[in-house]
Amino acid sequence: MTPLSYYLTLGALLFGIGMFGVLTRRNAIAILMAVELMLNAVNINFIALSRYLPNSTLDGQVFAIFVITVAAAEAAVGLAIVLGLYRNFKTVNVDEINLMKW
């Protein structure tokens, strides 16, 4: 049986990669993708802990479902915002979108 720490490490790596993407990418959609990666990393941790912790129920998986729900909502709203931005600014580059009002 694989040790729990392996899964947690994988989660940490994914989280780090996602964070790097959020911090560095210019494209708003790429940032959204990186956020999805981070959420996935969290989910791995939830599920791994739910599987490995003694006297665990399936609570971790339930939480993962909620995370997925939130991720879906985030993607929908985020992409709608990106499209709106694109329509107004003709770009999805977040560095150029720095006006509060158009």
Next chain:
Amino acid sequence: MTAEEILQQIRARFASEVRTSEVRRGEATLTVKADQNFEICRFIKEELGFEYLNCLSGVDWIGENEMEVAYAISSLRQPGKIILRARVPRDEPVLRSVVPLWGTADWHEREAFDLFGIRFENHPDLRRILLPEDWIGHPLRKDYQDERFVPYPWDDRKPGSVVRPTTA
């Protein structure tokens, strides 16, 4: 309105413009000078009520050194047809466009421009329609010459011309 009445009204209004006019096969045909063509057309459309432009075609009268634009105008509400011919000098074939009156004149005038080189002032988008953009010359002019243009040989049949080389 009979063809005679139509001609009378036009002549009464544009006396100086009308060169010739006659009634043929129940149709009013008249030749006018080109500089008032738009006004005459507007008169025909709006006051005589001929709202349907059947056809607009260019003619090259090379013998008289003139170009002609022939409008075939009729109506969906009344019988009677008008053939209006506007003559312009061949060296400077410029007319007012009638696109503001009839939408259909758009393409017809482009065609006349394309094939005859008659230019229409105030046309919204006067460019070639049937021929490629880079075509040189106006093929329906009677003096059009092109190396791709093989005139119909009525008499010069020679044995050597039986199998033509097909040029790409």
Next chain:
Amino acid sequence: MPHIQSGDLVARFYALFEGWGIPWIVPRLIVMLVVVSIIILFISVVAMFLIWWERKISAHIQARFGPMRVGGWHGWAQSIADGVKLLLKEDIIPTRADRPVFILAPMVVFAAALAAYVVIPFGPGLIVEDLNIGILYVIAISSLAVVGIIMAGWSSNNKYAALGALRSAAQAVSYEVPLVISLIGPVLLAGSLSTTKIVEAQRYLWFIVLQPLAFLTYFTCAVAETNRLPFDIPEAESELVAGFHVEYSGMRFAIFFLAEYANMFTVCAIATTVFLGGWRGPLLPPWLWFLLKTFFLLFVMMWLRWTLARVRVDQLMDVAWKVLLPLAFANLGITGLLVWAFS
């Protein structure tokens, strides 16, 4: 981890290798390879037959013959000849295409088509892997195919292909919803997501009798998911020429073609499993019953295709959200109430 449950044979095969002291992974890989080859072979044969069959059906509906030359009797070898021709054709990748994605796209589509076959119960025990989330698995996998289509459409660097991909994306996202909801009704009745358990639950009565609305909804969605007329707008030839695969030729085109027919078979097999009692039937062997029912549904799909005109994009969305979804929800509500009332 995945493991094969198909009887003693596999277990003995594993034991044999263990006896020889060969690492455990080798026999498993061999088994996987064999299973995958069998599935690919099956898909190819079925798809080729379906292509020929569709051409024949369409031809006869249209008062003509269809393929008549290759192979003698009614051109039975036409599909094989076409396949060979496509294999031998030059593989063209447009210069300005996104090369890696362009190459990857047909593979993704085919992999999705292939993976769905894992949970199709051809007969009692005739199943690659009886997952306890079988139906959900199929739905999840079938959504992968759309990704492949979008990749193909995007990477071709062609406006028609991109439009086709856009349409395909919109279509897939919309039709997934009523598809899933229409399948929940039978799943409620069976009390399981596993395909074999669903078939077993139809011992006395096929679910199509109990769930006619769900069947109609599912079948309509299935036609849409497989991009077939009247819902073939991603590849509508009169508007988008061929949609997402307009730039594909030769082998890659053949893969798309094959995957389309493999997907048709999958959705019809799922419909058979869930609504038509799967392999159950008198006299004939179970696998034959299963194939007969599936092919009947396939025939209905072809029949529809050669009867109807194509719907428009906005109408497609309307049908999904304003017709199928309410119907599926109504069915789900009624089923839930009834199940609650009778238990």
Next chain:
Amino acid sequence: MWRYLRELWQGFWSIILSMQITLRYLFTRAVTVQYPEEKRQLPVRALTRHVLTVDLDSKELKCTACDMCARICPANCIHLEGEGKGKARRPKWFVIDHNLCMYCNLCVEVCPFDAISMYTGMYELGGFSRTNLVYDMETMHADGFYPTIMTPRSPAGAGVKAPPPAGAGKQTRKA
């Protein structure tokens, strides 16, 4: 709500009706003619390849090289040169370029001696080169082709019974 359901039902029913008729067609006979094996019977008037007709008694070409056909041809595809004078005038050479032919039948109509005919039934004219479609005098009266003067332009196609068109023959077929 009621309207929605009714429209739903009507749509469903119209699709069922359409499917019913396609199903009926699935079991009808096809109308295709499998060309190289079966051949459609051409009507008498089918315009096909030119031939120069031969007088049955003298076994000579009827053509007198009067140049009428060459002059009427709109596509300018007939070329010939005659030799001899008066009644003895015959074509020296006679070439028809079928690449250009428009099958308008004007040459046949204009010929005063019925010397050229297009009612030959020879329609498989394919060739690998454009020159294959240029027919000279030998080709055009070869193969022992002696068409009768059944040219349907004699009044009302007298004496010639045209076979029914291929489509008309199938009218008894049940749909």
Next chain:
Amino acid sequence: MTTVNLHLQQVKEQTGESMEEMWVNMGPQHPSTHGVLRLLIKLDGEVVRECIPYMGYMHRCHEKIGENRAYVQIIPYTDRLDYLASMYNNWAYCLACERLMGIQIPERAEYLRVLIGELQRIASHLIWLGTFGLDLGNFTLFMWCFREREMVLDLFEAVSGQRLNYSFMRIGGLALDVPEGWLGDVKAFLQWFKPRLPEYDRLSTDNIIWQKRIQGVGILKPEDAVSYACSGPVLRGSGIRWDLRKNDPYGIYDRFEFDIPVGTSGDVWDRFWVRRQEIDQSVRIVEQALKDIPPGPVLAPVAKKLRAPVGDIYSRVESPRGELGDYIIADGSEKPYRYKVRAPTFVNLSALPVMLPGYLVADAVAVLGSVDIVLCEVDR
């Protein structure tokens, strides 16, 4: 090549382009442009915002050819204009010449012309119905329509020897009389054909998808239709009762009893419905013509070398696609001085940029199909 695309470049520069708003070339090689027509379409997502048609890919300078041929020699070339209704093109041209030269054609020829012309209208509308079905994605209807059209072609082949480019009419009548028994074949064909029409309706008119696809799209307002001088079913679809067979009768059309189907709103459905009804009306006319066709000659005695008196004429007929006009200027020689064809689809097509904007790409295909273009006639 570079210069040819100059206009496209200008258009793109003026408007800019992104994926949301892009210019799409529909054609010249596209399955639903019915030939080599190129439509430059500005798409906003799926919605058509603007449409610029380019044509001329089939330009053969028909009019220049006409100026270099004798009057009788032009007939085979008119076949090549609207190759789906060649008989009607023949008729239009011959009628123009007859009017110009003052030739009276025999009674039987008049009847046969009407008979053949209406059969041609049936064939032409059938091909239109079939390809329109193809545009909407219904392949089966296409095949069925072609089957019946082939039967009409068989009839024409028995008459003229050709299946597509008949060149059957002559100035002064017809080239030949119809063969014996041919009128019976026409009757038999009508007997076979009439029960087929409800079958087409099952697939098209009555089918919900078909209805929903074409109702309310591609609306052409009556004033636009008149301004763009649309004719034929396009004009009638917009609700204007105008049919040259009734309003400006030529031949012997005033002897026949038939209705002019008219649409109401000018959408694709109306144009479809008008054409569909016209098939019925053509069947009616053919039946009437069959009933009282007189015996007699079919070709008026005309000179071998035809010369037209000096003058000009604009003569028009109602071809299956609309008003087909011939403008001929004669200078007294055996060739026309100027010969211009007013092609109905050329004019109808010019209204396309008015009909398209605001509808979807799929509708663009339907609208284009409903105009019923023949590119050879557009380009001439």
Next chain:
Amino acid sequence: MTEVFFFALAVFTVAAALLVVLARNIVHSAVALIFSFCGVAGIYVLLDAEFLAAVQVLIYVGGITILLLFAIMLTTRIASRAEVFNEQVWMSGLVTVGITAILVYASLAGIRVSGEAPAPSETTSALGRLLLTTHVLPFEVASVLLLAAMVGAIILARREGE
């Protein structure tokens, strides 16, 4: 032998995730994201969470990435050669590496779990029961959230005047 599968999947997932972040072409990023999600689904299977694995594929691959690709297609040209990273790339990298190192150290050293829990047998029904009993309130809240998100997305994406 699960280790083998684990390492294979982990390497696959991390590599795909790196590609997501580093790829110059945004479409390549999205495609890599799909593979990364599939890898994570495989990890879920290893953790005996088959239901979640299927949901992961269904929602992430079938829903979210398709939406992403949709948005990408609407906003990007295929051959866009824009600068990918912003100017804070080195600093961010440093911070990321630091945080990741801390997290990895914590994962490897921090949590000690003795023994292992038995594999749950039928997770789907158990999950459903949990969702509708213990966690029914968050479940309802999540559905309200989804509804709100849907409405919001529609309003945001709608153009003025339509």
